[in-house]
Amino acid sequence: MSASSLPQHCPTPVELDDLELLLSGALAPLTGFNEPGSAVTLALPEALKDLDAVELVDPEGLPLAIASQGAVTPLSHPQFGPFRNLYLTPAQVRQQYAGRTFVPVTDALTVGQLEELADLGPLVLLALAGTGTPTLSPVGLIRATIAAAGLLPDAAVVVVPLAAHGDAVADHDLGVQVVGNYAQGDPVTGLTSVSDDDPLADYPEEIADIVDFDRPGPGQQGLVLFFTGLSGSGKSTLARALMDKVLEQGERTVTSLDGDVVRRNLSAGLTFSKADRETNIRRIGWVAAEIARHGGVAIVSPIAPFDETRQQVREMVEQAGGEFFLVHVATPLEECERRDRKGLYAKARRGEIPEFTGISSPYEEPTDAAVRVDTTGRSIEDALDDVLVALAKTGHLDLRETDREPLKVLFVCTANICRSAFMEVTARHLAGDRTDIEFSSAGTHGFKDHALDGEMAAVLAPAVEHDDFASRPVTRDLIDDADLVLTAESTHRTYLLEEHPQAFRKVFTLGQFAEVAGGSDLHGRDLIESLGRQRGAARPEHDIADPYRRGPQASAEAGQRITALLETVIPALTGETR
Template identity: 65%
Template sequence: MPDQPPPQHCPSSRELDDLELLTHGALAPLAGFEGPDGFVTLHVPTAIATAGREAGSLELVDPEGVPLAVVTIESTYPAGDLIGIRGAVTALAHNEFGAFRRLFLSPRQVREKYAAGTLTVPVAGALTRQDLDRIRGAAGGSPVILLALTGTGTPDLSAPSLVRATLVAAGHLPDAAVVTVPLASRGDAAADHELGQRVVAAYAPGAVLGVTGEGDYPDDVAAVVEHDRPPVDEQGLVLFFTGLSGSGKSTLARALHDVILEHGERTVTSLDGDVVRRNLSAGLTFSKEDRETNIRRIGWVAAEISRHGGVAICSPIAPFDSTRQQVRHLVGEAGGAFVLVHVATPLEECERRDRKGLYAKARAGVIPEFTGISSPYEEPHDASVRVDTTGRSVEAALADVLDHLHETGYLPEDA
């Protein structure tokens, strides 16, 4: 029987950052993904893990499907709904594209290029005048490496803006260069500190200096920061309505869409669950897997709209918390704001309305895995707004949503 080819898997943004550190030797002596107690982990769907165990390895690809590395599977372990993979990594290729890719050097390249007297400064936020004064004093005329830590969840600014701000700040120093390192956050301050120390030590040819980020920015650095942090009413925004079929979420979403259009200050796109299914997700079933795929597609499109300062209004059922969290994460990575609206109309009222006759068909067994009847709806505990439309006009229910958007500054009071 011929060897099974390894299955392909595209890791998360954090895992892709970790993969680059591993293949660049920035985590040496660690040469692969760790077990459940480690910092550098890889989690994959069960089907991928099963195929990987049969093949003995797993091929990791970038979002465009370009093979980056092979993981030799040494062991697996449960990781919530996913399976953790432990094993050594063998590089196949390095990323060739991405903003400031020329600045992504390996520790070996840095040590070959810079002498031991070079001062290394880890940078996770824009440098202030006070930071720059401290760097000048500590360097004493020696060269400086500004190590821009751009990994997922680490910088205060978007990754490209952090590098832009750091390049501008380097111009205020007599002899400074910028090196970019994709050090991702673990979401745990102690873990981030420990892993950060390991990575910075791998890159630093000499002494390391920490800075505080306190004080005011030079004018040219401040301009980069201001561009990356637009006012709230200009920030990309995703309004995500979730609720049972017949709860009124699509009605509220359409009404809000009209309000924003009439105000005329923002570009707005409606991503209704049924409309997206007919256009973007034609062919998907109503299985749990396909429903999650549909929501992820909606979330990806919405996040891209928010990346460019637009407003996206989404109104799928989105019954599963894990998928809603994935969408929230996508939007956050894109620099957008995420407002979750739970249209909490009770099942009894939704079934009483049953305008499309779906509940009757679900009760009769014609529609399998129907949310609220034969498939669960996981109520959100992190909704920004909760609306029950029972016995209320569209205008009254919409007012709950508009009140929140006015209070948070996402929409002006006259919208």
């Protein structure tokens, strides 16, 4: 919908559905725009607010009405749209359906609701469709209502384009007024809510098919993967890597809206001014939303520094029935500058590039990102894993490599009933339900099939499970199979390296590993490989003293220290921030 001083047009936020209500008389009487008690508010741009009259037009510029001093003068009615023949005025409804029972419909009807209506006589199912329809799209609601009418003895369908306005009380009052203007004294029956566990809450097959088509599950829903971040943050690299994953899986159609390609084909002629850059992003958003509308996947990676524009794209995508998945590539400015091979940041600091994001123009960090990724010191594969895990949780895409071996960590102490046993069960608890990392333990002189020492078990947090723990001695196979071996003391490390010299790049004391890992930007196998090349000596202060048979205090101190070290080591290995 647009408003204008005649003849120049200027967009405003007035919904077409609202104007249709005005033109049909469904809301009459009105007191006027922007006045207390008015049913519809017309928010004019600053440049138009003092004009005596504005022209309201449809998205194609067809004049529909003139608003002047609170009065609305119709010029024409909307001529097109799905099921346009069902959009009747109150006067037309009175001519065709006077004396019937009116039923406001805002969602697909269930088996129970249809049974409730079956004996009420001739009905008018008043489909209150419009922007903000609670569950179904407006067209989906109309289709489901038509299907419901076909399952009732005598029911007609009338559509009222009643948009939601984000205010439950106002929407209810507006709905009551609209329905009253159509019924004009005829009976009005509301539908009874049906609980989800009631078998009558199911949809009949004819309606269920419409609901499934209108609201596909996450695996079939259109998806826009929107990467935002500073220049040089790695967002384009991650976006390309993600697109490769989607193509390799071969289950979804995918389109990359690359910045240079968009500039050349969609936004030719735009400059790099703030206004033109935001226009470019909105164009990308519109195309991405259309891809999502048809069930496709769109991957985009503009800088998109301003929250308002990102929210506009989100709204476009969601109105198209798609899912907007925002990835904030949160690599710090200092790292982005360090990577800058084109010298753009240096030019911006010299004033040669105006309005450069991060230097002379702000970047508004998202607060609504689905996932936040810092690529500093990380491989592409490692950083992309953060996105893949988050995507898998939504159910839209599961691109994780199920055949990739999890990272295997082996903890070692002497008998494998105190320190290394405590490390194993605590590490499992801290890692949660992750499947990409596994923990086990053994002892240099380990007992076989003993439980965790009672005093150490008493130190565990209540939620940490340990009933299935069983001790064991360390073997060459265990060492060879592990990606990382962490010992309680330097003596254990020395023992293992003497017995298994082939493992010298992956054996550390827990304290030694935590000290270095806590300050590293690397994660997972990249971290282990990097530390393996350093091969620093394990110092006595890294050791965790053996608490065996030394009383509850010694066990408590050992447990607290192990837990603190693991709270550094686990995030370093998994790449998750705590």
